[in-house]
Amino acid sequence: MAFKFERNGISDPALEIADRVEAFVRDKIVPFEHDKRLRAHGPSQDMVEEMRALAREAGVMTPHILPDGSHLTHRATAAVLMRSGLSPLGPTAVNTAAPDEGNMYLLGKVASPELKKRFLDPLVAGKTRSAFFMTELAADDGAGSDPSMMKTTCRPDGNHWVVNGRKAYITGVEGATVGIVMAKSDDGACMFLVDLPNPAITIERVLDTLDSTMPGGHAVVKIDNLRVPADQMLGRNGEGFRYAQVRLAPARLTHCMRWLGACVRANEIAGDYANKRSAFGKKLIDHEGVGFMLAESLIDLKQAELMTYWCADILDSGARGTTESSMTKVAVSEALMRIADRCVQMMGGQGITADTVVERVFREVRAFRIYDGPTEVHKWSLAGKIKRDWEKGQAA
Structure with missing residues (x-):
């Protein structure tokens, strides 16, 4: 059983966008993963421009922002950004990557019409970073x-x-x-x-x-x-932290979306390897240690996806979602780390080489446990809320 992206509760137009993004990333962007212009500090500018030219041609540039400037709902955005993350280069190619995605969201909410025209419009068009x-x-x-x-x-x-x-x-x-x-x-x-x-x-x-x-x-x-x-x-003046909060919860969540897509792809590669590779007289998947890892990763992927959608629905209700996004960021980043680690382990020596994208996904996801707040900071914050809620209950 391969992982299937959730489709329930997402509008047909949003699913059509998501499907086009997935096809584009798999067909056009995956081949760039071995491009020599991808270096230690990311893809070169000419590589970015080449990928984005392909995205414009395919009609998937900045797909979560509609032609009239409105955004998809957070739930619909999740469907699109998960697909964009199927390659670590996908978000850059279709302009859903951090920090641009979060910055566009912030400017759309806070900037004046003049500042939007000058700074936001070129970002949405994918002409600038x-x-x-x-x-x-x-x-x-x-x-x-x-x-x-x-x-x-x-x-x-x-x-x-x-x-x-x-x-x-x-x-x-x-x-x-x-x-x-x-x-x-x-x-x-x-x-x-x-x-x-x-x-x-x-x-x-x-x-x-x-x-x-x-x-x-x-x-x-x-x-x-x-x-x-x-x-x-x-x-x-003086309201910068309040504006940062506007960006904070959605940006945490879009990280979850993009890297979940990357781990779906890594798990596909590891699963393919386990079904083809033989050792000790049978396929790797028939060894319980490997088969169980694939089963656990399938469970982790679906739980991470559903928790991401749960938090997206909280944001779509108009709530700030600070607590929910902290919970989701911890749960999803830790689950994706387990998945990426299993993928490397299942593939053995091949898993630690750059021959497949699995090794790169492992490195990217390990960093995700720190981005937008380390796991421990979020747990500390959640514990503080638990204590405050308890004290309020005692006072009542």
């Missing part, structure tokens, strides 16, 4: 999982704001043309939209990381007297 500048270095005692520790500052200066600080693990900044910069004023956190590259923003180094499919990699960046026109503040 973006970066989100929030995380800072531990060496600077800056903001990591705790954004309240932010050290980057901003101060008003006439009709501009001046920003200073350092940021770290900034995905995709090399080659990006749109930046969302978070800094702290006397009134609280602020967000600014900036054109990139900018002489006041210097890439100190692109880090060598476990994952390797996000264009531009992850960089350490210095911001030195960056002057931003006041009308490029996103929203209002």
Whole structure:
């Protein structure tokens, strides 16, 4: 029994988009997985442009945002983004990748019409890439999982704001043309939209990381007297953390969607290997140790998919979904890690080579357990809520 994507509760138009995305990724993008332009810090810009040209030709560019600018529901988006993730390169090709997907969502909710036209429209068209500048270095005692520790500052200066600080693990900044910069004023956190590259923003180094499919990699960046026109503040002074919350829960969930698709594909490859490869007189799948791993992965995949849809429905109801997205992020990232690990193990020596995408999926999914909050931070947050709810019950 192969894994089948859920189709219940998803509109026919959304399923049609999802099916086209799946066909495109499998037929056109999978062959790029062995392209020499895919390096340690992600695919080269010309490779990105080539894949996106194919996506435009196939009519699957930014498929979760409709021609009138409206978004699919979170449930329908899940159906589409899971299919886009069937190759680690799929989200970049069809413009559903982080950080662009989350940045487009945020700008769509918060940006003024003028800022949308200038910064959002080119992102939706897939003509540009973006970066989100929030995380800072531990060496600077800056903001990591705790954004309240932010050290980057901003101060008003006439009709501009001046920003200073350092940021770290900034995905995709090399080659990006749109930046969302978070800094702290006397009134609280602020967000600014900036054109990139900018002489006041210097890439100190692109880090060598476990994952390797996000264009531009992850960089350490210095911001030195960056002057931003006041009308490029996103929203209002001091409300940056509130806007970050707008982005937070949906972005956690879309990570789950994309990497679930990658693990579906890895499991397909491992299952094919187990059904073809023989050892000790029978096919690998007929050995209980291997067969049970495939069964466990099938269960994990379906549970992860259904939990993702559950959280999507919470968001579609209009709720913030902070708790639900934390629960889902923990459950799905841990389940996908188990699946990816089993796939490598079942394939033995072949599983740790780059001959198939399984090894790359393993590395990408391991990083996912840290992205958008490590598992332990989410558990700590959930435990805090459990305690608060208990105390409220006692007081009542």
